[in-house]
Amino acid sequence: MSIKVKFFASLTDLVGMKEIDVEFESELNVINVWQSVCGTAQMPAGCLYAINHDYCEPDQLLKDGDEVAYFPPLTGG
């Protein structure tokens, strides 16, 4: 299955990319995708996740065609 992965703000700097399309054989959740794509880069505390522009839990499974986004702690307002 193909997944679009996006990184925002400081995570872009941390993992060295803003967006990547990846192919997976097996079913993966949000955390598994990070581990597979980001290698040794540790996810900072307090990150949030969204699948297809809706917030989700870290153990949510991805489907073919999904877009998953990783957010560092929010600092708006």
Added chain:
Amino acid sequence: MSIKVKFFASLTDLVGMKEIDVEFESELNVINVWQSVCGTAQMPAGCLYAINHDYCEPDQLLKDGDEVAYFPPLTGG
């Protein structure tokens, strides 16, 4: 001793006067003055009192030359 007595807002209508100067022989507190000046007119619940433009307690004693004011419940803002 001479005391200036002032009534505000609905109390003016209730007691039929806005301001009156009165002479007393004995020492009186804020409540005594109301009773003496206003006769049968009952003081509504939630009234406030001020002597010389500072809020005071109902049992505060008046001195010669004081101004005492009676306020119905406040409705500003």
Added chain:
Amino acid sequence: MTVRLSKEPFSPYDLLLQTEKELDGRRRKIGASSIFIGSMRDFNDGVSVESMYLEHHPEMTVKELEKIADRAEKRWSLDHVLVIHRIGEVYPSDPIVLVAVWSAHRAHSFDACRDIMESLKSNVPFWKREKREDGERWVTKNTSGSSADF
């Protein structure tokens, strides 16, 4: 701190703009502004209200407002406080009170703005007399069911 009464209608947003101009260099230290505007509603208990007369105690009103603003400035870390209150005859949608608080941080401005407004309602000698379609009457208390309460 600026506290004053206004016999004439006032425009809150013009006053806020002007106040911020006067803050000048201090504006760069300000991260949060909390503002409250109370204005006249045209209905109370289902009865139409045409106008309202705001009575006050001239020798006490500004003094009590200043006490409240002063206490807020001691309790929270604030850059500026502005309080304006109408007196005299007001008409529907006229602003009655403006409370504005400028601070470095939002918690301080939110807390102080609300505290000043609530303290004003319970401590400052103002009274409203409504001119209604069924006659005139003094507003008896500031409750959520009253046009005087907002």
Added chain:
Amino acid sequence: MTVRLSKEPFSPYDLLLQTEKELDGRRRKIGASSIFIGSMRDFNDGVSVESMYLEHHPEMTVKELEKIADRAEKRWSLDHVLVIHRIGEVYPSDPIVLVAVWSAHRAHSFDACRDIMESLKSNVPFWKREKREDGERWVTKNTSGSSADF
């Protein structure tokens, strides 16, 4: 309810004036307006900040802001809600966010305004990158010790 992002600097008081003009007849039912403006401070941890870049998630930001405003409108009795948030490059004393709530009664407008602001801080995907005299850095969290927190 009006929710939008602004790439350009905006003038909160002009927008509030314009919004109230558009409310028109409904203004006579409004007794309370609570407004919060967050703006950029020029100092953080004793370090001068020259400017700030506001990144966001284009497909989610407005949607999440609308959810927050919508939830407030269901929870409290409100006449109108306005939320504007800057994106892009901002400079000291520039407004970053405006939250305004119009209601018949003050308790509703106070509660809703603060709830919208706090929810925005914790739920809407915005991030600040500071350009400081000692280099650039992402603001890591919204705390009271940060120029990003107000």
